[in-house]
Amino acid sequence: MKHLNSILVAALLIIGVGVANAQDENNPWLIEVGVNAVDLFPVGLEDGQQASNPMRGELFEEFYNVDDHWNILPSVSKLAIGRYIGGGFTFNAVGTINRIDKIGDIPADDLSYYGVDGEINYSFRDLLFGPGGWFDPSIGIGGGYTWVDDIGFGTANGQVGLKIWVAENIALTAQSKYKYAFEDTYGIEHFQHSAGVAFKFGGKDTDGDGIYDQDDECPETPGLPEFNGCPDSDGDGIEDRNDACPNTPGLAEFNGCADTDGDGIADPQDACPTVAGLASMNGCPDTDGDGITDADDECPNEAGPASNNGCPQLDRDGDGVLDKDDRCPDVPGTVANQGCPEVTTEIIKQLNQYSKTILFDYDKATIRQESYSALQSIADIMKEYPNANFHVEGHTDSRGSDSYNLKLSKERAASVMTYLTTINIPANRLTSEGYGESRPIADNKTAAGRQQNRRVEISLKK
Structure with missing residues (x-):
């Protein structure tokens, strides 16, 4: 004991x-x-x-x-x-x-x-x-x-x-x-x-990375010995604490961020990270050097002002209206008509000289074949004024009832408009209407007068 x-x-x-x-x-x-x-x-x-x-x-x-x-x-x-x-x-x-x-x-x-x-x-x-x-x-x-x-x-x-x-x-x-x-x-x-x-x-290693807490600068996050226990998630040699892009391998000069396109601008600050560009353009290219990035430049290979979306200020038809504002850049026109030519009174007269020769089958709206050349001439003139819209009018003499004459005039005017669309005049540039016997230009009491009243006219639609 x-x-x-x-x-x-x-x-x-x-x-x-x-x-x-x-x-x-x-x-x-x-x-x-x-x-x-x-x-x-x-x-x-x-x-x-x-x-x-x-x-x-x-x-x-x-x-x-x-x-x-x-x-x-x-x-x-x-x-x-x-x-x-x-x-x-x-x-x-x-x-x-x-x-x-x-x-x-x-x-x-x-x-x-x-x-x-x-x-x-x-x-x-x-x-x-x-x-x-x-x-x-x-x-x-x-x-x-x-x-x-x-x-x-x-x-x-x-x-x-x-x-x-x-x-x-x-x-x-x-x-x-x-x-x-x-x-x-x-x-x-x-x-x-x-x-x-x-x-x-007795040593404590909270994060289990093999580095004891007292020596671990990141004791609650597994890390590496070379970084005193702190992690380098992307393996780029820059610890996460000092890495601005901890999940993407990068370079020390960019605080751990990548420069994918090699233009010297880190990806987070690069608006075009996959295409080499300029620092002044936030990393985007400006091929023609006009101060407009290629992505926003409608003419990236030709220098031009921002007011023209990066394209040169051209005036191909020489009418004083820049191509960017010219609705008819290949046809000389006027500034008032957005660069397109004005339809003059003489042009309207010329159109109506052709329209007077348009013939229809008797009492029908069917255009006779011998009128096709006149209609082609009308279409050719209209194409010279792509910014103008035209109105096709149908008229009759006074013989027959008013309702019949009105119906026939509408059908003939529509027939002319339809034919013009088949020879490449856009339908949105044409309208048609029939006026029957309500707008005579001659005396219906004579055969010559009635012939003048049976007509198709073309006017400029304002």
């Missing part, structure tokens, strides 16, 4: 110290389990002792005489918990148990051994081999309390140690510690050696 109480005291001391020994700031905590050996022989002779003393030898004498001097409990007999302090220093709380069955060369009666120690160690790893090296030697000092067969005494300790990191968080450990006893009468000076396995832990 006494031994059990001692074990509990040792465990409570280890936990209560709240200690720590870790190997770096990323993983500040460390736990070590292992075995220990106690050697009471190579601690130096006491005053008056002979060199041949079987219980104690010279300092470090037979230091590695495992078979003759070392007391080893064949089970897990060491537990250490620690925390990294900083600057290469760690603090450990260590608890050990053992059985003493030999003091030097003298057998002992299985004395119980319990130790609780606190120690500060300094690692030479970063100093000698750089951060993250696998070879990790250290030295340290400390103190503790040891019980041998229920007799306790305080000690001052000095130790050297070595960790071999076989994985990022796992190391094989070895340590030799000298314990100087403060009690002259019953304190026991001794060496304690140990070997074990250490596990460091």
Whole structure:
């Protein structure tokens, strides 16, 4: 029971110290389990002792005489918990148990051994081999309390140690510690050696990118080591924080944005990102250099003013009306008639000279074939005035009823208009109407007068 109480005291001391020994700031905590050996022989002779003393030898004498001097409990007999302090220093709380069955060369009666120690160690790893090296030697000092067969005494300790990191968080450990006893009468000076396995832990990596939060400048977003844990989503070598286009690979000179057309203007600022252009045109081309982008230039290969939609100010027919405003750009006209020729009184007379020769079958609206040449002449004149609209009028003499004459005149006028559309006069330029006997131009009492009244006339529609 006494031994059990001692074990509990040792465990409570280890936990209560709240200690720590870790190997770096990323993983500040460390736990070590292992075995220990106690050697009471190579601690130096006491005053008056002979060199041949079987219980104690010279300092470090037979230091590695495992078979003759070392007391080893064949089970897990060491537990250490620690925390990294900083600057290469760690603090450990260590608890050990053992059985003493030999003091030097003298057998002992299985004395119980319990130790609780606190120690500060300094690692030479970063100093000698750089951060993250696998070879990790250290030295340290400390103190503790040891019980041998229920007799306790305080000690001052000095130790050297070595960790071999076989994985990022796992190391094989070895340590030799000298314990100087403060009690002259019953304190026991001794060496304690140990070997074990250490596990460091406690590092936090919120985003799981392998970079601990304290070194991760973007701890909640997975990133890359070269960017201190920050991401580069598009893989263009510019981290997202400094990338104006984080999802599209780009160039450093454009803050991570692309210049697809290679015109020196980043795509987000380029109004024409797939076509090389000019900075003054927001990245769009101006092939003819007239200050109007090709997309808005109706004549992209010929320079012209914006007032003419980028086209040259031409006047092909020389009538003083620019082609852009000229409804008849190939026929000389007047400004008042939007560049088209004016239909004069003489032209109307000429049209009606031809229209007078149009003949119809008797009492019908069917145009006789010998009238086709006259109608073609009328159409040719109309084509010279593409901006003019014409009205076809039908008239009769007074013979017959008014209603019949009106109907026949309408049909004959419509027949002439229809024929003109078949020889390429647009229908929207023509209208027709019949007036019957209501507009005579001669006396219906004579045969000559009635002949003049039976007519088709063409007038200019205003």
